Amino acid sequence: MIQVSSYLFLGAFAAYVASAILYVTRLTLRRRDPRYFDLADRLGRHGYHAAVAGVILQGLAIVARWMGSGQVPLANMFEYMSFLGWSIMLFFVILSAWYKLPGLGAFVAPVGVVVIAYASVFPTEVRPLAPVLQSVWLPLHVSVAALGEGAFAVSFGAALMYLLRVRKEQSSRWEEMGLEFFFFCGAMLTAFIVLALGFKLSGYRAAVTNLAGGTTVLEYTLPPFIGPLGSTRGEASFLGLQLPLVHAPTWMRGAYAARNLNTLVLSTLFGVILYGILRLIARGPLRELGTRAVGNMNPKLLDEVSYRGIAVGFPLFTLGGLVFAMIWAQKAWGRYWAWDPKETWALITWLFYSGYLHMRIVRGWEGRAAAWVSALGFIIVLFTLVGVNLLVSGLHSYV
Structure with a gap:
């Protein structure tokens, strides 16, 4: 059943990609010439059907993984981000x-x-x-928390x-700078996913000495340009370059601090490059391209969907992210709240x-x-899901 789940997951991802392409093509055609309106509308309907097919296939994949593993498939980052x-x-x-x-x-x-591609960055085996x-x-x-965040994502799209x-x-x-910042964040996240998936598929692995955090070896899935305390140049290499080049700052604590910093720096650099390429293609700020894409859509309807x-x-987020989480924490650790980084940022999200x-x-x-509050709120959600994992560690490091 685990193998069946994997096939269903791939089928769902293909359906989502097809849906995204069809919807983007529809929007592009409707901006060009009224003669393409009928074709654009057909593509939109096909895009919706592809999205529905993807939801059904992935729902079946979740059930199949549950049946095959005998446990709820929500215990690691792959399973959570997939959901x-x-x-x-x-x-x-x-x-x-x-x-x-x-x-x-x-x-x-x-x-x-x-988000589905980001899930694929993580190990997929059942543990x-x-x-x-x-x-x-x-x-x-x-x-329940993920369902709430899913609704927030749709609200973000409508608000943007x-x-x-x-x-x-x-x-x-x-406001102009803020809009462009959203597109830059998208380029950053995409760059991270492309990097991580690319090196994962290539099978790249590097192990360097680590004297921080009580461990002796730290494994990298990206080239370790930034190494942990105790590593020496030449322990790893990439394209003939001896790595690591520098050490992480001593004030950064945690067993995985150097690896997380390395991932953050590489993703930022690649994100800047990708953003620059996209601007060259768009021949200007990406917000201009987005403005042309939305055309004459009804702003009141977009505001209503966002709300x-x-x-x-x-x-949903209140129940899953706070209430159920606190009950679980009390049963597991004997306290309702410990100001763990993810707990703190979940609270910030809820307050926002x-x-x-x-x-x-x-x-x-x-x-x-x-609309600005809605859009910024989802940026906080993304930081809670991705940024906290890269910058800090805590009780949720297994998630």
Whole structure:
């Protein structure tokens, strides 16, 4: 069943990629000539069907992995990020059918593809659950939190589209920079995934001496340009270059601090290169390309979809990310809260979206201000999922 799950997962990923391509092509054709409108609409329908097929296939893959392993497939980063990608596409399919907004697929489907690709960076083999994970609260905590974050992702896509749609209307210099920052973050994340997947498929491995964090050897899946304390140049190599070139700063603590810093630096450098290439192709800021893509979409509808995504995701995230998590923590470690880095950033995420709903419902926030809060909220979600793993360590290091 594990092998069947892998085939189903690959089929779902292919369907998501096809959906993203079809939606982007649809948006491009509708911007060129009215003669292409019928073809564009057909592509949009096919893109939706591909997304639905992907959701069904991945749902079956999750069930097959569960049956084959005998445990809930939510215990490591591959399983969690896979489930998050499925959650994003599930909410997209539901909201797209409800609001009849096919243009949303050109912004949300690629996010789902990136998240699924990010999941593939991590080891996919099934491992026995650690004792602390053997609890009914594991699937409740992780799955419900991921469903909430999936809804936040759809809200982000709609909010970004809204901001691009209205950016010509009295946008400040800071707003222009903020919009471009979103595209840069996308390039950064894509660069990290391409790097990690590329070296994973090539089978690259490097082991260097590590005297930090109580371990003697630290394994790298990317070339170790930055080595841990105790490593010497020449322990690893890449394209004839003797590595590591430098050591991580002594103030960086944790057994994996040097490896995480190395990943962050390489991803940043490659992300800058990728962003520069994309700007050359677009012949200008990427926000200009995005503005042309959204065309004459209804900004009020985009604002409504963004709000609905948060309205659905917030109670789910509250239950899964905080309530169920605290109950599990009390049963596993004897306390409800320990200010673990991921706990802290989950709380920050919850407070951020709480502020959004308060200002929206009580103060009547709509439009530009609400869209900015929605978009920035998902950046916090991404940092909680990716950035915290790279920059800090804690009780959630196994997730």
